Amino acid sequence: MRYNPVLARDGKNPLQLDSKAPSLPLEKYIYNETRYTMLKHADPAAAKRLLREAEADVKERWRTYEYWSKMNRADGVEATNDG
Numbered sequence: 001m002r003y004n005p006v007l008a009r010d011g012k013n014p015l016q017l018d019s020k021a022p023s024l025p026l027e028k029y030i031y032n033e034t035r036y037t038m039l040k041h042a043d044p045a046a047a048k049r050l051l052r053e054a055e056a057d058v059k060e061r062w063r064t065y066e067y068w069s070k071m072n073r074a075d076g077v078e079a080t081n082d083g
Helices: 005-009 026-030 034-042 044-070
Strands: none
């Protein structure tokens, strides 16, 4: 994600997404870190609940970033493909 204030001066949306939506499941990503693996072993129920919450947060954040990147700078309304 990039923010270019020059685009805002030109009346364009200054927020540009540089990447695609996350494709790797969060579970595969976080369990590469010891702290999450330890939680999973120490309290599996809490780890499962926290993973569900984190997955929902990731999805919501991405939807928000996509929405912002599609907004028309001039009126704050989501841009359409027809202009």
